[in-house]
Amino acid sequence: MLLLNPGPVSLSERVRRSLLQPDLCHRESEFYDLQDEARERLLAVYGLDRAEWAAVLITASGTAAVESMIASLTPGEGRLLNLENGVYGERIAQICKQYGIAHERLSAGWTLPLDLDAVAARLDGASPSARFTHIAVVHHETTTGRLNDLERLGELCRRRGAHLLVDGVSSFGAEAIDFGDESLSAVAATANKCLHGVPGVSFVIARRGALHQAAARAFYLDLGRLASLQDRRDTPFTPAVHAHYALVEALREFAEQGGQPARHRRYAALAEQVRGGLAALGIETVVPPEQSSVVLRSYRLPPGMAYASLHDALKAHGFVIYAGQGELARTLFRISTMGQLSSDDIDRLLQCIAQALS
Numbered sequence: 001m002l003l004l005n006p007g008p009v010s011l012s013e014r015v016r017r018s019l020l021q022p023d024l025c026h027r028e029s030e031f032y033d034l035q036d037e038a039r040e041r042l043l044a045v046y047g048l049d050r051a052e053w054a055a056v057l058i059t060a061s062g063t064a065a066v067e068s069m070i071a072s073l074t075p076g077e078g079r080l081l082n083l084e085n086g087v088y089g090e091r092i093a094q095i096c097k098q099y100g101i102a103h104e105r106l107s108a109g110w111t112l113p114l115d116l117d118a119v120a121a122r123l124d125g126a127s128p129s130a131r132f133t134h135i136a137v138v139h140h141e142t143t144t145g146r147l148n149d150l151e152r153l154g155e156l157c158r159r160r161g162a163h164l165l166v167d168g169v170s171s172f173g174a175e176a177i178d179f180g181d182e183s184l185s186a187v188a189a190t191a192n193k194c195l196h197g198v199p200g201v202s203f204v205i206a207r208r209g210a211l212h213q214a215a216a217r218a219f220y221l222d223l224g225r226l227a228s229l230q231d232r233r234d235t236p237f238t239p240a241v242h243a244h245y246a247l248v249e250a251l252r253e254f255a256e257q258g259g260q261p262a263r264h265r266r267y268a269a270l271a272e273q274v275r276g277g278l279a280a281l282g283i284e285t286v287v288p289p290e291q292s293s294v295v296l297r298s299y300r301l302p303p304g305m306a307y308a309s310l311h312d313a314l315k316a317h318g319f320v321i322y323a324g325q326g327e328l329a330r331t332l333f334r335i336s337t338m339g340q341l342s343s344d345d346i347d348r349l350l351q352c353i354a355q356a357l358s
């Protein structure tokens with residue numbers, strides 16, 4: 001079965017085999033070697049200096065990394081402006097509400113770009129006592145495949161001294177992220193999307209300065225504690241040891257294949273192959289390609305075709321595609337190009353879609 005859903009991804013044989021390494025006690029030096037290597041290689045994905053940044057590992061899915069980042073890095077006295085244009089942006093607002101974090105929401109429609117002029121107006125319009133210290137944003141909004149403009153947003157934050165907290169769960173490793181932007185405080189992500197590991201371990205890449213001021217709102221997800229223990233080759237709880245094996249092997253493979261620029265090129269070629277092939281069948285993208293990620297794109301369901309029949313026809317041929325969320329479930333389908341996929345696989349997929357349509 002080839003997985004074209006946005007994670008978990010189809011694994012390479014090499015990563016799959018890495019799961020079969022020796023059993024480890026997580027309190028022995030062998031595990032801490034693995035933990036150290038994962039943390040170092042995660043920083044290396046974007047060439048980050050370990051004096052300035054820390055990769056903090058969390059045994060849980062990507063949402064936990066986002067939750068840990070929001071709950072820990074918005075200071076007690078902080079105030080967060082949450083930017084939303086999809087399911088994952090809305091999830092951050094739910095997290096803020098759950099933890100009682102002072103926040104406001106700025107929403108665009110799910111298929112629309114963020115209105116950055118409105119963001120600037122909101123930041124500038126806040127009274128001095130209700131100034132926004134932090135902005136949360138989803139980099140790649142997987143709901144539609146839209147890539148939100150971090151560069152312009154960062155510039156806007158820098159001018160106003162606001163800090164950016166980024167859900168990079170479905171972009172980390174594939175899309176460009178400018179960690180040189182001083183407004184950027186942290187990016188949350190996971191092993192089983194663009195890095196091609198298995199589910200079970202996620203992480204936050206955080207500025208050390210931000211970690212030093214972290215709030216202890218959460219218990220298991222207390223990012224400050226996780227960071228300081230991991231820095232001392234320690235861990236508070238039992239980590240998903242096997243998922244760490246796979247993450248390290250996936251990161252070795254990632255580096256050997258040429259790192260983030262190479263992964264971006266590979267996904268871009270596959271995503272364009274899908275787009276071109278579907279356009280020839282009369283199927284259009286929901287978000288213009290130049291505003292989309294290379295990781296996942298959403299397409300309009302052909303008139304008269306229900307998602308379930310397309311899904312089932314493709315699954316019978318070994319492809320798992322992904323439905324739209326919420327209201328979008330009736331009008332679109334999504335295809336991700338993450339994981340161990342080749343251009344021949346996409347050719348076969350396109351043939352199967354053509355067959356399902358006829």
Ligand SMILES: *Cc1c(COP(=O)(O)O)cnc(C)c1O
Binds near residue numbers: 061
């Ligand atoms: C996948 C994803 C998540 C996290 O999902 P989990 O199921 O918790 O791994 C968060 N944000 C975005 C943008 C995602 O694509």
